């Protein structure tokens with residue numbers, strides 16, 4: 116039997132384990148990336164593991180999230196990352212150089228290689244035929260030190276693309292269609308592999324829009340073949356020598372297959388508050404809107420920006436609409452300026468922001484109360500925009516631009532003939548904002564600068580023989596890491612200050628949670644399905660750990676979050692019978708007799724509920740390695756013990 120693209124890359128990077136679906140496998144990692152909101156922790160952990168020099172082929176530290184700098188905190192963290200990167204052999208992408216995924220695609224992505232990043236949208240690199248996987252900062256630190264990265268051998272879902280996209284329908288509509296088909300849990304345990312004749316009609320940046328939002332499917336990664344369009348993209352970037360062709364074998368077998376006819380697609384929108392709540396834009400037509408935000412790692416390429424500029428040219432943004440535009444990288448920004456398209460955007464009344472994550476992570480541009488905001492981003496989770504009662508819709512750049520002019524939800528296909536966008540054959544390359552690390556002989560002379568915002572990382576604790584504590588929080592399905600550890604302009608500056616961050620933990624669900632958790636003698640959280648979906652932020656494990664959380668019980672967990680829980684010694688437990696969820700109440704006093712022993716090797720543990728004398732069976736779905744990490748009280752202790 117032949118191999119899929121995913122299997123080919125895995126086979127070339129397999130360090131241990133068998134390529135059997137559902138088994139834990141270890142991968143050699145060629146490249147890593149971090150961004151500043153997760154990077155400080157990742158590098159503190161790299162230092163804690165006493166790794167002097169990274170062992171990857173390439174590691175890059177980007178500054179793109181915390182660029183608002185409303186106090187000293189972010190600037191301090193940036194300097195820390197800059198100096199620690201210089202010392203340890205990591206390239207440093209300065210603020211102003213762009214969003215990590217966009218810049219990585221342009222300047223560093225290589226077909227057939229592996230990349231892990233401390234950001235859930237690392238699969239963007241799949242647009243160039245790379246296996247990009249989002250991970251917690253600690254896992255990225257381990258990979259930088261030359262350690263393997265562990266995943267469950269994924270299922271491979273093939274999506275056949277046929278036909279070509281009609282005018283005004285774009286890559287964003289393709290991935291929204293996939294989200295409509297599969298839902299936010301539909302990719303769990305899988306990598307999505309795109310194929311078929313329709314692939315040839317999509318450029319690398321368009322493919323990257325699609326692989327980017329594979330994160331919203333819960334998929335481990337998404338990947339496109341590497342073909343003549345990949346070569347053209349690399350050539351335009353002056354990186355032709357990085358090209359390798361990559362196709363599946365003709366007899367490769369897939370675990371599931373779907374076909375999407377691109378020519379039948381219509382403009383789509385993900386409605387509040389989930390990326391899979393997808394409707395046709397035509398069914399929303401006429402709804403009054405207040406804000407439009409264009410950019411983010413999903414839709415900020417040159418072709419996206421040129422399309423928006425062409426639609427806005429000679430028009431004025433509607434008086435009731437505030438339009439922000441954040442180009443994805445310095446390269447995109449420069450080229451927009453060089454060809455005059457930037458002037459068209461400014462003239463139309465767009466508020467041009469720097470090339471960074473910006474409004475996507477709630478760094479400014481929160482909508483008005485009950486505001487309707489159209490965004491070309493990838494997540495519309497409750498309160499992520501910074502306005503809890505706002506309605507955020509995820510749309511294509513075409514829909515966003517058309518609606519910004521009219522002031523109401525507008526189907527762009529109603530605009531008539533689409534403007535023809537010409538993408539230059541070679542791009543403006545200038546890597547002057549990428550700082551190279553000090554050479555090995557001078558690394559010792561570099562002083563790592565630490566500001567007062569950097570507080571010690573809470574330490575995981577080895578599990579006690581018995582666990583007895585309160586069930587301090589009961590939440591429902593699809594809880595995101597934005598619920599657990601919100602971000603945004605007020606909170607993000609404290610990403611390296613866990614005590615301060617803890618004041619905001621779970622406040623989206625229950626403002627009393629931090630106080631109650633602190634007052635309790637440790638606690639358990641109960642969640643529903645897909646607990647911890649969304650961002651890779653390990654703070655969603657670190658902060659509950661600081662607040663005394665010892666275990667999380669759920670119906671199912673999201674991949675990156677469960678790995679983060681284990682890395683910090685919080686035990687993930689699955690309800691064997693989903694109906695037992697109803698039997699457990701917030702405030703219950705619960706215990707697990709033989710807790711440590713169960714982690715040591717049992718498949719089942721029993722939760723006893725207070726006086727009610729109920730016994731609830733819980734599954735410990737863990738590999739031997741994960742059990743050892745939990746017994747050690749987390750990954751840092753585990754690596755130390757292993758020497």
Ligand code: MIC
Pocket residue numbers: 152153180233234235236249476602649650651652
């Ligand atoms: C996000 O889109 O939620 C983020 C901010 O990029 C996160 C990382 C973080 O929380 O710092 C992600 O996607 O992993």
Ligand code: SF4
Pocket residue numbers: 180214234236411412413471472475476492493
């Ligand atoms: Fe940045 Fe938004 Fe992309 Fe996250 S999803 S990396 S916040 S642009």
